Amino acid sequence: MSTAGPALEVRNLTKHFGRRAILAGIDLTLDRGEFLLLLGPNGAGKTTLLRVLATLLAPTAGEASILGYSLKTDPTEIRRRIGFISHSHLLYRDLTTYENLRFYGEMYGVQDLDNRITELLERVELTHRRYDTVRDFSRGMFQRLAIARALLHRPELLFLDEPQTGLDPHAVDILDGIIEELRADHTFVMVTHNLERSLELGTKAIILKNGRIVYxxxxxxxxAELKATYRRVCVSGDGDECD
Amino acid sequence: MSATKQFWAILRKDLLLELRSKDVFTSTFLFSIMALVIFHFAFSPNLKDLTPVSAGMLWVAVLFTSLLGLNRSFVHEKDEECLDGLLLTPVDRPVIFLAKLAGNLIFLIVLQVIVVPIFALFFLGGLTAVAALKLAMVLLLGDLGICGVGTLLATISANTRARDLLLPILYLPVMTPFMMQVVSYTNALIMGGTAAVDMSSWLYLIIAFDIIFLLAGYALYDFVIGE
Structure with a gap:
């Protein structure tokens, strides 16, 4: 069931907060192995769409299938197969690097957990901070550890919500390196405002505005076309901004 | 990945966080001791024997102490949106409820192991071994009800901006009928029991409340923890 079909298939997805429609009928198909760039001005609904697809928010209406599993009936199966990196690192400040990863690893039922943690800490260059409480980490170190957390269970599909925000150049290089390594056999959905950097990565792009896909x-x-559309959407005079 | 392993992972994580930060224990311990000291000095000049009012004082201290602890029980999850991290894992929501409940229950029991002997010193002349065992039992049953409802309501209030205000508004009215049974039973127990009162009916009601609270929390948790 999970190995066939597109990575994402979204039909007429809507999300309301009270009376306000944040997503107003999203239709989207993404094949496996693709890298989708999700662009748009602030308040367009990008993060909400990502949170709905990651099972963190329930849609108000519409259907979505992720890696062959229904968002409504199989959210647990979806959670086993996705990774999520946002600007919040989702790490417990009073736990050590190892304890954070062990906790998440146990929640995902990762096999051979200690070796997997060692392997990921080496990849994100945090081996030397393995037994340190993460409270005093820099923003870059937090985000590198968040990358390790999101990859622990070897997800097939990665949701990235502005993952480069606030990162130092070294952390950006590590993130880019990991994305490059994983691109061959993973699907990505990335929310970003950094059009220049992300153009190299994207195999598909959509622009959201007021909860609708406008491109x-x-x-x-x-x-050239994407940049022109992006600029036009973001400066269309209704107060929205693209940063 | 079994639900049992996930339950232990969440519980161990919560206990470890509390051991490191001592957020819940410090505030609840100080509050409960202060409450008992104030009650003691408020009543002792006028009453020679404090035993008849002791059950009420014990449960007032337990109820408000638990409120303080429950309010803090989601602090670590809200910090850096760790709750999202937890919800992204393939765990059934009732497992989170049971693990959070177990954590709250352990904090409350540990607190009572220290505070109840101090309470007995202040307010009780002496309890028989059987009465002491029954008191421990009713404390455990009371704690179960408090943590069952409290964990559910603390989750609801944690997802709101006014969580410090919302939890007491939701929690105290729901707890009132339960606390009436618990206080009545504890009072009868401390007073040595009387033939005129059928203590078992209070006990059955307490157990019934516990079962209802736990089932409600287990069944509703999926709806309250998400948004």
Missing amino acids: DSADRPDP
Whole structure:
């Protein structure tokens, strides 16, 4: 069931907070192995869409299938197969690096957990901080550890919500390196405001505005067309900004 | 990944966080000791024997102490949106409820192991071994009800901006009928029991409340923890 079909299939997805429609009928298909860039001005609904697809928010209406599993009926199966990196690192400040990863590893039922932790800590260059409480970590170290947390259970699909926000160049290089390594056999959905950097990565791009898709590249986006559309959407005079 | 392993992982994590920060224990311990000291000095000049009012004082201290602890029980989860991290894992929501409940229950029991002997010193002349065992039992049953409802309501209030205000508003009215049974039973127990009172009916009601609270929490947790 999970190995066939597109990575994402979204039909008429809506999300309301009270009377306000944050997502107003999203239709989207993403094949496995693709890298989707999710762009748009602040308040367009990008993060909400990501949170709905990651099972953190229930949709008000519509259907979504993620890696072949229904968002409504199989959220647990979806959670086993996705990773999520946001600007919050989702780590417990009073636990050590190892304790944080062990906790999440146990929750995901990761096999051979200690070796997996060692392997990931080496990859994000935090081996020397393995037994340190994370409270005093810098923003970059937190985000590197958050990357390790999100990859612990070897997810097939990664949701990235502005993962480069506040990172130092070294942490950005590590993140880029990991994304490059994983691109061959993983699917990505990334919310970003950094169009220049992300254009190299994206195999598909959509621009959201007021909860609707106003641009869908359908295929690998043409950089000039995407930039022009992005600029037009973001400065259309209704007060929205793209940063 | 079994639900049992996930339960232990959440519980161990919560206990470890509390051991490191001592957030809940410090505030609840100081509050309960202060409450008992104030009650003692408020009543002792006028009453030679404090035993008849002791059950009420014990449960007032336990109820408000638990409120303080429950309010703090989601602090670590809200910090850095760790609750999202927990919800992203493939864990059934009732397992989170049971683990959080177990954590709250352990904190309350540990606190009572220290505070109840101090309470007995202040307010009770002496209890028989059987009465002491029954008191421990009713404390455990009371704690179970308090943590059952409290964990559910603390989760609801943790997802709101006014959580410090919302939890007492939700929690205290729901707890009132339960506390009436618990205080009545404890009072009869401390007073040595009387033939005129059928203590078992209070006990059955306490157990019934516990079962209802636990089932409600287990069944409703999926709806309250998400948004």
